Amino acid sequence: MKLNSISSxxxxxxxxxxxxxxxxxxxxxxxxxxxxxSTLRLFVEGIMP
Incomplete structure (x- = not known):
């Protein structure tokens, strides 16, 4: 029944x-x-300023 409604x-x-x-x-x-x-970049900048 559902297939018929989709195809119609x-x-x-x-x-x-x-x-x-x-x-x-x-x-x-x-x-x-x-x-x-962006979070990875923040972590990298925080570790290596």
């Missing part, structure tokens, strides 16, 4: 959902990498 939706709606999910994943990954790099 327009393809562009599904594509929009998938692209929005991918964009949010990219932003989350970029934010995590930036936080990790």
């Amino acid at each position: 939706q327009p393809a562009w709606k599904l594509a929009a959902k998938i692209s929005a999910l991918g964009l949010s994943l990219v932003f989350v990954t970029y934010g995590l990498v930036w936080i990790i790099l």
Whole structure:
């Protein structure tokens, strides 16, 4: 039943959902990498001024 409801939706709606999910994943990954790099830089600067 659920498969039928998904396939009855327009393809562009599904594509929009998938692209929005991918964009949010990219932003989350970029934010995590930036936080990790900034904390590493702070640690390095604190150890070796």
